[in-house]
Amino acid sequence: MKAFLAAIGSNGQSCADCLVRPFSICASLDKTEMQEFERLSRHAHFAPCETVFAEEEMAISFYNLIEGVMRLYKLLPDGRRQIVGFALPGDFLGMTASGRNAFSADAINAVAVCRFSKVSFQRFAEDKPHLLRRINEFAIRELSQAREHMVLLGRRSAEEKVATFLVSWRDRLARQNGASATLPLPMSRQDIADYLGLTIETVSRTFTKLERVGVIEIISGGVRLLDPARAEALAAA
Amino acid sequence: MKAFLAAIGSNGQSCADCLVRPFSICASLDKTEMQEFERLSRHAHFAPCETVFAEEEMAISFYNLIEGVMRLYKLLPDGRRQIVGFALPGDFLGMTASGRNAFSADAINAVAVCRFSKVSFQRFAEDKPHLLRRINEFAIRELSQAREHMVLLGRRSAEEKVATFLVSWRDRLARQNGASATLPLPMSRQDIADYLGLTIETVSRTFTKLERVGVIEIISGGVRLLDPARAEALAAA
DNA sequence: CGCCGCGTTTGATCTGCGTCAATCGTCCTG
C-alpha cells in the first residue's frame, strides 16, 4: 500500500522525466521554457508530520508537490482545526492574495516538492499568458472543489460526509493511478474528522457502520471499496 | 436603507463613470483598452429573486455585478441548499473549470450587471497579462474567502457563525461605502441560514439572543451593530 | 517475549441544534 502511493510522483532529477508533469502547471510549458524553468526550482523533502509552510507566515515560495500527500489546514485561536484540503502530486501551492499564507501545510507521509522563489517565478511567468492561464485554471478548479466542500460541511450528514469523502478520494487517486477498489488512506482518522467537520469518534463509528453494511472493508492503511455503487448513492443523496 | 445599498454601484451608461470600476477587474485596464472592452459588454437588469444563471447550464457569459446583491448557491438533489457566497458590486462571475456553472446565482434585490460573451472576452484578454493577473487575483481572493468559510461551516458554533457573518458582512460593505454601524441585510433569514449551515429557526434565535445581550439591535431590513467589539470577540474565539 | 505508547474503536451519556408547530407582525389588497 505504501509502495502504491509512492508510485505516484517522481524522484527523477530532471523535469524531463518528471512523472507528475502532465498533472502540474508545468504541462503548459514547452521544452525550452521547461529548461529555463528547471533552473529556478529546488527540490526539497519533508518527513511525515513536518510542516512545509505555516499560515500567516510570509509566502515567499511556490511549490509543486511531486510526491506524497499533504494536509492543508487552518486553526482557530482555541486550537480547533479545519483541514481545507489534501494535496496530491501535481498540485500547485503557495498562491496568496495577501502575501501571507492563507493556511498551513504539512506532510502526511514522505513528501517531495519543487520549490520556486516567488520573485523569480513571477518574472518567468510575466510574459507567458499560457502559463498564467494554466495557473488560473488550477485556481478555478480549486475554487470549485472548495464550494463542493462547503456543501458537504454545511448540509450533509456524517454518513454522507464519509461516503462522499471516500468516493471523491478514490476519484482523485484514479486520475493519476487508474481506478482501483483499494483506497490507501495515508491520513489519520483525526485528519479525516477535521476535513469533514466531525469528531474522530464519529468518523470511526461511521467507518465501522459502512463496513457492517458491506460498503467497505477496513484494511491496514486504508479501505477496500466493496460496493462502490452503494457508496456513490450514499454520497449523492 | 434600500437607498443606502442602491448607492453602491452605478447606472451610468458608460464605463467612464462606472462607480464600481475601481473594485472590479476593469481597474486593470487603461483608457483605450476600456473603450474597446466597453463595446463587448451589454447591461442587463434582474428583478428580486430572478435567476441570473443556473448550476450545470453552459456558462457562455462572464458578469460584472454593478448594482445589487446576489446569492450564489448549490443544491443537493433532495433540495437542501448551501449558499456559497453573496456577490456585491464589483464582483466578477462566470469563471468555470468545466464550461458549466459550478453554482446558481440569483438576484436578492434589484440587480444590474455587465455581461460579456466568453468567446469575445477571452479573445480580448488573450494578450493582456495584466488583466489575466487581475482575474487571477480575484480567483485567489475568493479561494481564501472560501477556505475561511469552510472553517466556519465545519468548526464554529451557531453563535460564532452568526457573529462572524455580521462582522465580515460589515467589513465587506465598509470597503465600498465606508464604515457604518447600521448593516443592511437584503437577504432573508433563510438565505443567512443556508449560508451558515444552520436552520432559519436557529438563525432567528441567535439574532434574538445577540439583541438581548446588547450586541445588536434588530431593525427593519437589517441590524445595528451596537457593540462591534463584542461581536468581533464572539466571531474570533 | 512482554511491555509500552499511540492511534483506533466502542460504549454511555449529554447537548446544541434540528424538527415540528403555533403565533406574531408587517405589508398588501379588496
Added chain:
DNA sequence: CAGGACGATTGACGCAGATCAAACGCGGCG
C-alpha cells in the same frame, strides 16, 4: 379597515453527533 399571505419569531421536544471514558490492537523496543 378587515382579511390573507408571508417572513420572522418563539416554544416544546427529539435526535445526530459531541463528549467523556474505557478498552483494543498493533508496532517498536528493551
